[in-house]
Amino acid sequence: MDERTPISANSLEISKNVLGEYAPIYKNELLQNILPFWLSNSKDDKNGGYFTCLNRQGKVYDTDKFMWLQGREVWCFSYMYNHVEKNSAWLNMALHGARFMQQFGRDEIGNWYFSLTAEGKPLVQPYNIFSDCFATMAFASLDKAQPNAEYKKIAIETFENIIQRQHNSKGIYSKAYPGTRNLKNFSLPMILCNLSLELEHIIGKERVDSFIPTVINEVMNVFYQEDLGLVLENVYEDGSFCDSFEGRLLNPGHTIEAMWFIMDLGKRLEDEALVKKACNIMLDTLDYGWDKEYGGIFYFLDVKGNPPQQLEWDQKLWWVHVEALVALAKGYAYTKDDRCADWFKKIHDYTWQHFKDPEYGEWFGYLNRRGEVLLDLKGGKWKGCFHIPRALYQVWKTLESL
Amino acid sequence: MDERTPISANSLEISKNVLGEYAPIYKNELLQNILPFWLSNSKDDKNGGYFTCLNRQGKVYDTDKFMWLQGREVWCFSYMYNHVEKNSAWLNMALHGARFMQQFGRDEIGNWYFSLTAEGKPLVQPYNIFSDCFATMAFASLDKAQPNAEYKKIAIETFENIIQRQHNSKGIYSKAYPGTRNLKNFSLPMILCNLSLELEHIIGKERVDSFIPTVINEVMNVFYQEDLGLVLENVYEDGSFCDSFEGRLLNPGHTIEAMWFIMDLGKRLEDEALVKKACNIMLDTLDYGWDKEYGGIFYFLDVKGNPPQQLEWDQKLWWVHVEALVALAKGYAYTKDDRCADWFKKIHDYTWQHFKDPEYGEWFGYLNRRGEVLLDLKGGKWKGCFHIPRALYQVWKTLESL
Numbered sequence: 145m146d147e148r149t150p151i152s153a154n155s156l157e158i159s160k161n162v163l164g165e166y167a168p169i170y171k172n173e174l175l176q177n178i179l180p181f182w183l184s185n186s187k188d189d190k191n192g193g194y195f196t197c198l199n200r201q202g203k204v205y206d207t208d209k210f211m212w213l214q215g216r217e218v219w220c221f222s223y224m225y226n227h228v229e230k231n232s233a234w235l236n237m238a239l240h241g242a243r244f245m246q247q248f249g250r251d252e253i254g255n256w257y258f259s260l261t262a263e264g265k266p267l268v269q270p271y272n273i274f275s276d277c278f279a280t281m282a283f284a285s286l287d288k289a290q291p292n293a294e295y296k297k298i299a300i301e302t303f304e305n306i307i308q309r310q311h312n313s314k315g316i317y318s319k320a321y322p323g324t325r326n327l328k329n330f331s332l333p334m335i336l337c338n339l340s341l342e343l344e345h346i347i348g349k350e351r352v353d354s355f356i357p358t359v360i361n362e363v364m365n366v367f368y369q370e371d372l373g374l375v376l377e378n379v380y381e382d383g384s385f386c387d388s389f390e391g392r393l394l395n396p397g398h399t400i401e402a403m404w405f406i407m408d409l410g411k412r413l414e415d416e417a418l419v420k421k422a423c424n425i426m427l428d429t430l431d432y433g434w435d436k437e438y439g440g441i442f443y444f445l446d447v448k449g450n451p452p453q454q455l456e457w458d459q460k461l462w463w464v465h466v467e468a469l470v471a472l473a474k475g476y477a478y479t480k481d482d483r484c485a486d487w488f489k490k491i492h493d494y495t496w497q498h499f500k501d502p503e504y505g506e507w508f509g510y511l512n513r514r515g516e517v518l519l520d521l522k523g524g525k526w527k528g529c530f531h532i533p534r535a536l537y538q539v540w541k542t543l544e545s546l
Numbered sequence: 547m548d549e550r551t552p553i554s555a556n557s558l559e560i561s562k563n564v565l566g567e568y569a570p571i572y573k574n575e576l577l578q579n580i581l582p583f584w585l586s587n588s589k590d591d592k593n594g595g596y597f598t599c600l601n602r603q604g605k606v607y608d609t610d611k612f613m614w615l616q617g618r619e620v621w622c623f624s625y626m627y628n629h630v631e632k633n634s635a636w637l638n639m640a641l642h643g644a645r646f647m648q649q650f651g652r653d654e655i656g657n658w659y660f661s662l663t664a665e666g667k668p669l670v671q672p673y674n675i676f677s678d679c680f681a682t683m684a685f686a687s688l689d690k691a692q693p694n695a696e697y698k699k700i701a702i703e704t705f706e707n708i709i710q711r712q713h714n715s716k717g718i719y720s721k722a723y724p725g726t727r728n729l730k731n732f733s734l735p736m737i738l739c740n741l742s743l744e745l746e747h748i749i750g751k752e753r754v755d756s757f758i759p760t761v762i763n764e765v766m767n768v769f770y771q772e773d774l775g776l777v778l779e780n781v782y783e784d785g786s787f788c789d790s791f792e793g794r795l796l797n798p799g800h801t802i803e804a805m806w807f808i809m810d811l812g813k814r815l816e817d818e819a820l821v822k823k824a825c826n827i828m829l830d831t832l833d834y835g836w837d838k839e840y841g842g843i844f845y846f847l848d849v850k851g852n853p854p855q856q857l858e859w860d861q862k863l864w865w866v867h868v869e870a871l872v873a874l875a876k877g878y879a880y881t882k883d884d885r886c887a888d889w890f891k892k893i894h895d896y897t898w899q900h901f902k903d904p905e906y907g908e909w910f911g912y913l914n915r916r917g918e919v920l921l922d923l924k925g926g927k928w929k930g931c932f933h934i935p936r937a938l939y940q941v942w943k944t945l946e947s948l
Contacts, residue, residue: 206791319719321671324668455912520853
């Protein structure tokens with residue numbers, strides 16, 4: 145990175161060039177470091193599926209299989225096969241995970257378990273609808289790589305099941321007493337829209353288009369608070385503010401990730417005002433969520449400045465930072481707003497300096513507030529083969545097209 | 547503390563004196579700082595019950611009512627009334643919380659909700675059996691202060707309900723798939739024994755004595771691992787080690803707290819070998835759990851040295867440190883082992899320097915690894931009027947009796 149031309153202030157031409165220069169860095173990291181790391185370390189040759197609990201060196205330290213991460217890795221390798229190159233090692237890796245998911249992943253009514261043992265025995269019940277979301281993504285994407293009636297069937301059935309469960313997604317596992325404080329969470333409308341896009345080749349453009357206005361309205365008018373310039377994680381069912389731990393919660397990384405989805409929807413709809421609005425919310429969230437003392441983006445904040453209930457609130461997480469890089473690359477590509485270029489450079493420097501492991505493969509996931517490594521795992525219960533490769537791909541392609 | 551005589555190495559006489567000198571410090575802190583803080587800040591005069599979410603200055607920042615903390619505060623003020631002095635303000639404070647608990651705390655079959663709104667509407671279902679445990683303690687202790695058939699009835703009915711639920715304590719809220727990995731947790735046998743002691747004036751010595759051998763066996767032979775010298779949080783139902791996130795989990799504070807319960811049981815049984823064994827496990831756990839780089843006791847560790855799943859693993863929590871002070875005071879009083887006096891001094895210094903707020907009342911609860919304040923709340927969803935006053939009382943009385 146030393147040979148990089150510095151960004152000179154407010155010069156659109158130069159900052160254009162500068163961001164363009166980042167493209168090969170992201171491409172190389174994806175192809176030379178990240179994908180090979182998962183290919184060589186996460187495959188369970190004996191039982192099928194993937195190990196995701198990998199230590200700093202890539203060695204398996206726990207063999208449980210979390211369905212979020214199984215689905216995400218199938219999606220990732222299929223996606224790279226579909227979009228980067230027809231690399232048969234990637235397709236085989238995706239097929240390897242999909243077979244395990246097909247065989248062991250669901251209960252008798254088609255809900256996806258949260259986790260399984262290495263051998264595929266159910267460990268944790270299907271209480272978490274995101275297992276189903278990532279399974280849908282996995283089989284939709286794999287079906288693009290290798291069309292197959294069974295993959296289509298799994299993807300569509302799971303999608304319809306999610307739609308049915310969406311207003312009571314935890315079902316019998318919900319601990320909320322019904323009626324006292326009915327909140328809705330910002331994740332599900334986002335992910336439904338995203339899923340429908342993944343399924344477009346199966347369910348068709350019309351059905352996808354039917355999801356988009358609702359999602360845009362929910363995110364940009366209900367969860368987004370005009371007066372604060374911020375997006376809340378949870379609001380009352382009527383959209384109003386709930387003064388509770390859940391209601392006051394901000395998750396800057398989540399907002400920023402959502403804003404690049406919305407920018408992409410804006411592009412699809414050719415709605416420039418929407419793109420701009422999403423880009424501005426993203427930039428405002430960065431301003432708010434950036435740690436002015438130590439750098440990096442906070443994990444959780446309380447909108448009233450009260451102590452959040454999450455003890456990990458001040459930690460710096462990999463996914464937050466790589467999603468911010470995607471949002472900034474897209475924001476810059478779509479709006480040419482110089483603030484995006486400036487922020488991109490700042491967050492690029494922070495991210496590559498702190499998250500990338502200079503000695504072994506892949507990146508660290510969890511840093512403390514000061515940016516020091518808190519857990520040196522490369523994969524675990526929540527970190528797998530997903531955010532980093534997806535972000536590297538998105539940034540590479542976005543900046544390459546400038 | 548500056549006038550304190552320094553502990554000179556291995557001199558039993560001097561270290562005896564030194565620990566004795568700490569007694570008034572603990573007494574004053576309890577009576578001048580901690581109890582007044584909760585008396586003046588946590589009472590909800592309008593709705594009944596207690597606010598526990600108090601910011602650094604003692605101001606309420608969230609009004610939800612968590613049954614753990616309602617029960618613990620009733621217990622605390624009753625206990626102080628029973629053991630320190632017949633202060634009517636304390637008794638009234640306990641009665642104030644108990645009325646709210648009686649009126650709103652239980653569902654139709656007598657399980658205690660996890661949380662309520664300020665007004666007493668149920669928010670979170672009774673998924674957590676510790677709500678019931680602290681309710682039992684509350685009404686048993688209050689019944690000692692002001693004998694009352696209704697308090698006795700609530701205490702006993704809740705206790706019998708806990709015993710019935712003990713092997714499936716999460717009931718319908720459990721997410722574990724039955725049969726794949728049946729683990730048992732070390733908390734429940736401990737707390738059952740502790741509860742029976744609280745109820746001794748109601749259920750009688752014989753019933754209490756019937757609980758003790760099981761608990762001692764579970765803790766000292768099943769959860770304690772001779773080869774490691776450590777206590778595991780979770781083991782298979784047959785007592786064997788489970789190589790999973792749950793099975794590898796160590797919670798040094800929890801072990802240390804359990805060891806002072808066991809030492810007290812050892813005293814009751816006049817079993818000196820048991821007292822000594824518990825004291826040694828406590829000291830070994832301190833050696834293992836002490837952060838050699840920054841000081842303080844880690845919150846969570848993995849017995850194999852793998853990354854724990856708890857992102858807050860390296861934080862320093864108030865209850866861990868004050869429970870260690872109790873364990874060390876008792877360990878010293880019961881065994882006269884000099885290591886207890888040395889550790890007491892070291893942890894006393896760390897705790898009073900880092901947790902006590904030099905400007906406002908009460909103590910901080912959550913520090914980062916370096917011992918800097920992570921959340922400046924004085925009470926929240928999990929921190930209330932319990933560990934600090936109980937520990938200050940226990941240390942005061944134990945050291946005063948030397």
